Amino acid sequence: MAYTTLLTPKTVYQHLDDPTWVIVDCRFNLADTEAGRRAYEQGHVPGAVYAHVDRDLSGPPVTDRGRHPLPTPEALRATFSRLGIDRSKQVVAYDEHNGSYAARLWWLLGYMGHQAAAVLDGGWRAWLAAGYPTAVGVETNSPARFQGEPRRDRVVFLDEVPLVPLLVDSRDPARYRGEVEPIDPAAGHIPGAINHPFGRNVDAQGRFLPAEELRRQFDELLGETPAGEAVFYCGSGVTACQNLLALAQAGLGAGRLYAGSWSEWCADPERPIESDAKTQRRKEVK
16 A cells, blocks of 8 residues: 555554665754754654755756756656665655655655655654654665656746646745745745645644645635646745645645746746735846
């Protein structure tokens, strides 16, 4: 049986010694990009290997120019092979940030055609709360041979954005409205985008809401637009993946990711920006 969305700590614990499972720690901090690796070395799920969001789950700006560009297919095959992933493996990813970084790995695997990938519901906090064992140091897996091809239908690039039927901004409401912008050079959102912050998909403990509640939220959000035609973005194409995971957990299938996201869009001075109900050009934003 392949798990394709979420896994409970109990299920992961029951498979700690299963050689067909690969556990990947994806903890990360935008403000301190090595904090996740340090946390992994100090304590992680036994058997877990570490994937760095900047170095492993992002790449040079080939297809897009956001802050976390998609790695090339060749780079993804190399990374997944190094992590020990091949067609026979069930992958489970986790983090400590509402599944947002783990979902990036989940999405990349699906993008490359590997569907047996899931996220630990509640992440590292849920694992500790359950009282399950931990390990320290650095672990590795025997290299595998990952084979997969990118699914072009899962991703949208810059020039295609104006053509999509529904665009969903996954950032928090203040950034969406343009009231604050702590990272990127301009505040606001892509014109026409609606807002669904990825944090709405989880409870106070970081566990995903029940599937029926997620479905209610997304049915209201999408309206008449089929889920497969909706395009999600965030600041750099990472946390939007958590929305895509929640969409799949709701039973609505696969949406699409605008890979470059806001960081790419707002860096282009000719792309319009919507903020405070007004559309303006990037060069006019102070």
